[in-house]
Amino acid sequence: MISAEVWADAQVLWDYQRMGHELRPCSVGIGLGSHDLGVADVTADLYHRGMFPLIVFTGATSRTTEARMPRGEAEHYRDRALGLGVPASVILVEPNARNTGENISFSRDLLEKHGVDITSALLVSKPYEERRAYATARKLWPTVDIVSASSPMTLMEYVDGLGNAQLVLDMLVGAQQRLLVYPAQGFAIRQAVPDRVVAAYERLRTAGFTSRCLPD
Structure with missing residues (x-):
């Protein structure tokens, strides 16, 4: 069972990744x-x-x-x-x-x-x-x-369509990690990351949604 707190943190990452x-x-x-x-x-x-x-x-x-x-x-x-x-x-x-x-x-x-x-x-x-x-x-x-x-669908629509909430959350965390570490490696430009996004990412990592993360 995925808690409401985890879903709230996932929504923060989802919203940040959408550029509008x-x-x-x-x-x-x-x-x-x-x-x-x-x-x-x-x-x-x-x-x-x-x-x-x-x-x-x-x-x-x-x-x-x-x-x-x-x-x-x-x-x-x-x-x-x-x-x-x-x-x-x-x-x-x-x-x-x-x-x-x-x-x-x-x-x-x-x-x-x-x-x-x-x-x-x-x-x-x-x-x-x-x-x-x-x-x-x-x-x-x-x-x-x-x-x-990208598709305008919501986080929950995407999860329902894929049928694998764990995988979506793992991928969200992996995508966020790469945004944080790739600029120093020369793979991407650096972008401002709000503190609330970093905090949500860190909580999701601590909760174990890490299968798509790069090794530390």
Whole structure:
């Protein structure tokens, strides 16, 4: 049983990770690979709304996705988008990235290889990865204007959809840890983290939601 206090702390992290960027048309939409096919759904919807003329789906597999997405996250995202009416001609697939930094770097390199001039990118991620995706892209692709987006669902809607509260809370804590430690390692820009967010993160770590954390 997960306590009300734990859910309250999880909500603090969830709200912090959501950046609330105003959506605007960009040169490209980049769907960041993960276990969540909803990323492809959101990317397809934004394409149909005219937010970008070109899509890159990026991602290999991870321990979470190797069984359910054996051909790679980007390939499964592509299939999902095609099923939602996105033309194959506007989708590029980057099949090798295994982390957020590689998602950004390999997508950038793929676009350069295809001679696509990029001035802005709309990153589509899981809801609790918006801020880390933004911070990573700003560090690795500083010449490009970055907009971060995800599904508008609530924390509880996301948990219900995945059917695994422990995993969602572990992932929230892991995402927050990376925001705190990656700037010093050169992987992301530094961002202001309110004290209440740090406190919620530390309480969740103490409570044991650490399976997706980096080793200390």
